[in-house]
Amino acid sequence: MRRPGSTLIALILALSATVPARGQDFIVVASTTSTENSGLFDHLLPTFEARAGFAVRVIAVGTGAALQYGRRCDADVVMVHAPAAEQAFVAAGYGVERHPLMHNDFLVVGPRSDPAGIADLDSAAAALAVIAEAGAAFISRGDDSGTHKKELQLWEEAEVDLAEIAGSWYREAGAGMGQTLNIARGMEAYTLADRATWLSFGNRGDMRILLEGDPELLNPYGVIRVDAERCPNVKTEMAQRFIDWLRSDEGQQRIADFRVAGQPLFTPHRQP
C-alpha cells in the first residue's frame, strides 16, 4: 500500500511555491470608495509609481474605516473626505498633518419622477426637510463614511430628528456609495451621493441629479501621513514622497486632468 501522506505533502510543497512572494517596496493608502471606484487612483498612480520606484497599494473603504486603519497603524497614508473627523484624527496624534488635496461636491439624487418635488430648491437642507415632510423614501449610507457624516450634518440643519423616523421612509443601507445607489434605484428612493461615484456609476437607470450647487454640498478631500511616533512601522519617507507629489504642480495637474465621460471629477486644491 502506498503512503497517502507523502502525496499530500508533495502537493502542499508544490502549492506553497506558487504563492506570490511579496514583491517590491510599497506603501498602503487607506482611501475612500469614491476615489478608487471612479478610477482616480488608476489615473494617478502609474505616473507616480514610475517616478518613485515603489508601489502604492490602495485599500478603498469608507472614511470612518480608513481612519480606523490609520489608528491601528495598518496604513501609511489616509486620504479621505470628512474634514472634522480628519482634524480630530490629527489632534489625537494619529496623523501628522492634514493637507487639503482636492474637492468636488455632493448631489441629492433620486427618481426622475421626484415624488417630494425638490428639483426646484436651492438648499440641500431644505430639500431634506421637504423629503421628510413628504415621507418619500430616502436611503442613507449608514456606514460612518464621509458622505454619511455629511448627510447627518444636513439632517441636523434640516431639523429632522432621525431617531424618531428611522425605519419608516428612512433606511440605512450600511453599505458603500455604489451599493447604496443600487438600492436607491431599486426602491426609487432619494440619496446623497458624491459626484465622482455618481458620474462613474453604471446602474443609474431612471435616477437623476435633483439638487446640486448648494455651497453646503462642498466635498473636500484631505491627505494625512500616519504618525511614525505612534506607529513605528509607517514608511515615513515613502509616504511623505507620495503626499508631496500629490500636492506638487504635477500631482495637482494630474488630478485636474482626470475625466470620466468627458467630465472632470475632482478640482485640485491649488490651481496648477
Place this chain on the structure above:
Amino acid sequence: MEDFSQAFLLMFQMLGSRDPELLGIIELSLQISLSATALAALVGLPLGAAAAVFRFPGRGVLAAMMNASMGLPPVVVGLVVYLGLSRAGPLGELGLLFTPQAMIITQTLLVTPIIAALTRQTIADLDEGCREQLMALNTSPVQMVFTLLWEGRFSVLTAILAGFGRAIAEVGAVLIVGGNIREVTRVMTTTIALETSKGNLALAMALGLVLLTITLLVNLLATGLRNAAARQYA
C-alpha cells in the same frame, strides 16, 4: 433577461480576450483557494478521521461542534484574522495584513472545519465495517486513522471539494484581510463585489459566470482524477 444574455456575451468576450488583468485575478484566486484547501486538508483529514476512530468521553459533543463550525460566518473569521494580523494586533510584526498570505490563512481557517467534519462522517460510516478487521490485525490507532483515510479516499475527495467550493466562493473574509488591492489581493469574488458596487451589473454577472466555470473545471478535473485512480486500483 437582457441582463443575463448580456452577461453571457460579456463572459465569452472576456474569456476570448485573455485580458492579462482578468487572467491574473483568476490565477490569484486559484492559488489562494487551492493553497488554503491543501493546508486545510492536511489538518482536517487526520483531525476528522481521528475524531471518528478514537473513543473518548465527549466524542458526541466534539462531533456536534465540528458540524457546527462548518457554519462559521466568514466575516467573523475575517475580522478575527484582521485583528490578529493588524499592526495593533498580536501578530502585527509579521506584516501579513493585506497580503495573499493573510487570505490563505483566513480561508484555511474557514475550510478546515468543513473538511474535518465531512471526513469524520465519512470515516465513521466506513469504520463500522473495517474496525473489527483492523482490531484483529492489531493495528495501532494512528495506523488505523491513516488506513481508514486511505480506504475512504474517494469519498474524502468530496469533502475536499466542498472545502474548495467554500474557499473560492467566499468574499466577506478575504475582503477584510486582503483589502481588495488591485493586482495584489484582488480575487474573483472581490472583483465581482467591486463591479456590483460600481453599478456594472452585467460585468459583475459575467465575472460570476467565469468563476462558476472555473469551479466546475476544478471539480471535473478532480472527479476525472478520482475515476482514473479508481480504475487503476480496481
